[in-house]
Amino acid sequence: MAVSRNWIVPFLAVVAVYLAAAGLLAAFVPVQDGVRAWGAPLIAGGWMAWTFPTAMFFLTIFGILSLMAVWEYAVPGGNPRVGVLRFETTRGDRLFVSLLGSAFIHLAWLGLVGASLWWALALSVVYAIAVFRYV
Amino acid sequence: MERTWNNKAWFLVLPVLVLVAFSAVIPLMTVVDYSVQDTFGNNQFFWAGTEWFEELLSSSRFWQAMGRNLVFSAIILAIEVPLGILIALNMPKKGWGVPVCLVLMALPLLIPWNVVGTIWQVFGRNDIGLFGYYLNKLGFDYNYVQDPLDAWFTVILMDVWHWTSLVVLLCYAGLVSIPDAFYQAAKIDGASRWAVFRYIQLPKMQRVLLIAVLLRFMDSFMIYTEPFVVTGGGPGNSTTFLSIDLVKLALGQFDLGPAAAMSLVYFLIILLLSWVFYTVMTNYDAER
Numbered sequence: 358m359a360v361s362r363n364w365i366v367p368f369l370a371v372v373a374v375y376l377a378a379a380g381l382l383a384a385f386v387p388v389q390d391g392v393r394a395w396g397a398p399l400i401a402g403g404w405m406a407w408t409f410p411t412a413m414f415f416l417t418i419f420g421i422l423s424l425m426a427v428w429e430y431a432v433p434g435g436n437p438r439v440g441v442l443r444f445e446t447t448r449g450d451r452l453f454v455s456l457l458g459s460a461f462i463h464l465a466w467l468g469l470v471g472a473s474l475w476w477a478l479a480l481s482v483v484y485a486i487a488v489f490r491y492v
Numbered sequence: 493m494e495r496t497w498n499n500k501a502w503f504l505v506l507p508v509l510v511l512v513a514f515s516a517v518i519p520l521m522t523v524v525d526y527s528v529q530d531t532f533g534n535n536q537f538f539w540a541g542t543e544w545f546e547e548l549l550s551s552s553r554f555w556q557a558m559g560r561n562l563v564f565s566a567i568i569l570a571i572e573v574p575l576g577i578l579i580a581l582n583m584p585k586k587g588w589g590v591p592v593c594l595v596l597m598a599l600p601l602l603i604p605w606n607v608v609g610t611i612w613q614v615f616g617r618n619d620i621g622l623f624g625y626y627l628n629k630l631g632f633d634y635n636y637v638q639d640p641l642d643a644w645f646t647v648i649l650m651d652v653w654h655w656t657s658l659v660v661l662l663c664y665a666g667l668v669s670i671p672d673a674f675y676q677a678a679k680i681d682g683a684s685r686w687a688v689f690r691y692i693q694l695p696k697m698q699r700v701l702l703i704a705v706l707l708r709f710m711d712s713f714m715i716y717t718e719p720f721v722v723t724g725g726g727p728g729n730s731t732t733f734l735s736i737d738l739v740k741l742a743l744g745q746f747d748l749g750p751a752a753a754m755s756l757v758y759f760l761i762i763l764l765l766s767w768v769f770y771t772v773m774t775n776y777d778a779e780r
């Protein structure tokens with residue numbers, strides 16, 4: 358598949374914005390008794406009750422969506438193909454299936470194994486790679 | 493011919509994105525924020541991590557409500573789809589009967605959900621309700637306030653009364669779009685009534701039937717107002733579906749954290765089912 362446009366600059370721009378935003382969020386984490394309280398609300402009394410982990414979660418989702426946009430800019434057309442599910446999927450479809458499947462993997466892990474979700478995250482990454490490769 | 497790609501057109505959807513952000517994305521983000529915290533009011537939040545999700549996934553109350561929802565959806569689909577097809581097949585295709593039938597079929601759909609609930613709440617009462625009173629007169633021990641089976645019967649009957657006409661109208665739209673030439677060819681071949689239905693009408697209705705099944709399943713899986721007005725989720729918890737349970741948790745008990753966790757799981761299930769139905773429908777179109 359031929360890459361038709363220069364994607365390095367927009368890719369680096371997305372990564373830079375992501376890191377800058379993550380740094381900014383980390384700077385907002387309140388300090389309680391001399392330690393950073395990672396789970397405490399970023400804005401005390403704010404109705405949306407943002408915390409660092411939830412803000413990072415959404416920042417990562419927006420980061421992934423932005424990277425998908427860069428991918429589309431570099432190789433337009435969405436790369437439609439028929440995979441193991443035997444119907445046509447585009448890159449966007451594959452991302453959706455990956456994210457939705459990952460959510461269920463995390464829920465299943467919570468329900469069946471326990472609260473430590475690092476293995477569930479690893480499993481989700483493997484699952485997402487498989488989806489992008491074979492679906 | 494080489495296809496031209498112009499991604500500038502994406503800017504045209506920006507206003508919609510802004511609208512969706514305010515109506516859906518920001519509330520969804522708030523729910524995610526609440527789902528990992530605990531609050532005792534006054535906008536004070538305390539980190540709870542995945543506690544609410546663990547509690548929810550090990551709660552029999554949640555799985556029972558989910559089971560009730562799935563059973564309810566299966567029952568109403570098993571009744572409404574065949575009944576809708578049957579009525580649509582027997583509706584007149586020309587003459588004065590067409591507008592009369594269409595208006596009659598459209599009437600239940602125009603009634604607001606809470607009004608439907610109120611109608612059936614009164615209609616089913618065994619002291620003043622026409623339906624409940626005469627069922628008891630006929631010797632049936634019917635009391636939807638006390639008997640779980642009667643409550644289920646009433647809720648299902650109410651849903652069938654309210655929504656079968658949607659299936660009818662969709663099927664009817666599919667049926668009237670079949671050209672007469674198909675029926676003429678079937679007549680020449682000496683096809684039976686069943687063969688006409690099986691090989692002409694049913695395939696031509698497949699698309700609208702998929703839409704009907706999708707709409708009815710999603711709607712019944714998210715049902716709230718009608719059973720809440722009629723039974724309030726009772727007797728006991730026998731008609732407490734997921735949405736009713738969620739409202740009890742969020743507004744009745746003001747447990748925002750557990751309610752947010754439940755909302756997210758509910759949302760993910762709905763999202764998964766919508767994707768499955770959407771995929772089936774779009775692939776059916778592509779195959780055609």
